[in-house]
Amino acid sequence: MTPVAVMVGANRIVSAAGIIHPLGSADLSPDDEKALRRRIVEQALQALRTEVVRPTVFTRE
Numbered sequence: 810m811t812p813v814a815v816m817v818g819a820n821r822i823v824s825a826a827g828i829i830h831p832l833g834s835a836d837l838s839p840d841d842e843k844a845l846r847r848r849i850v851e852q853a854l855q856a857l858r859t860e861v862v863r864p865t866v867f868t869r870e
Contacts, residue, residue: 815864821856822866825849 814822825831832849833842856867 811866815866819864820861821859822864823849823853823856824866824868 810828811822811824826834826845826849832846834845837845852867856865859865859867
């Protein structure tokens with residue numbers, strides 16, 4: 810979905826876990842899924858604090 814976000818001109822794009830489960834994964838244990846969700850939300854907050862001038866993709870570390 811990242812190419813679509815770039816194509817429509819989104820300024821800040823945060824990579825998610827996947828299309829079906831953007832903020833989680835059915836394959837993970839509840840604790841691991843919570844950690845994944847936390848990392849994605851923290852990355853989104855960092856993206857909001859970052860000044861951008863063109864579409865920028867923020868990826869999980």
